[in-house]
Amino acid sequence: MLTSAYLTPKQLSIWDMYRRGRTQSEIGKLTNASRQAIYDMLKVSLEKVENALMHAAEANMIQPIRIDPQNGILLGVNPSNKQRVIITFSRKNGVQTWHYEEPNCSLCNWSNICNERLLNEVEERGVMLDEEQKKLPPSQLAHIIFSKLLPELNG
Numbered sequence: 001m002l003t004s005a006y007l008t009p010k011q012l013s014i015w016d017m018y019r020r021g022r023t024q025s026e027i028g029k030l031t032n033a034s035r036q037a038i039y040d041m042l043k044v045s046l047e048k049v050e051n052a053l054m055h056a057a058e059a060n061m062i063q064p065i066r067i068d069p070q071n072g073i074l075l076g077v078n079p080s081n082k083q084r085v086i087i088t089f090s091r092k093n094g095v096q097t098w099h100y101e102e103p104n105c106s107l108c109n110w111s112n113i114c115n116e117r118l119l120n121e122v123e124e125r126g127v128m129l130d131e132e133q134k135k136l137p138p139s140q141l142a143h144i145i146f147s148k149l150l151p152e153l154n155g
Helices: 009-019 024-031 035-059 111-125 138-149
Strands: 063-068 073-077 084-090 094-099
Touching: 009 024, 009 035, 024 035, 035 063, 035 073, 035 084, 035 094, 084 111, 094 111, 111 138
Parallel strands: none
Antiparallel strands: 063 073, 073 084, 084 094
């Protein structure tokens, strides 16, 4: 994955700790850095995550609706068909584009890879799923995961 193309390993580590709920003081203690150094690094990291998400949106011609660099997630819409698209940035998956509307996953050769990457998102983001949900096709799994992460998708 291309996570290292966006953030240095240290920036990625600090951003990931912050995303998982650690305070700047806690991160400073864990990394032997001052709170001010963590603040400065987070500012740069959040900007880089936002730039990565926006770059992916532009490359895929997605109009952003909401961007959350702290959680590494962008909700957008494809202007040509008005379908919602989610772009994520994560430690394991790097930048990923997820087509939220019902794609026919049975027609795609990437179905197993999508499932694996979606389960990585579940693990990294702390989304709770039962074992039956984890076995769903990618489109259904994505609906469950992203509806929990982006409440506005439920409307």
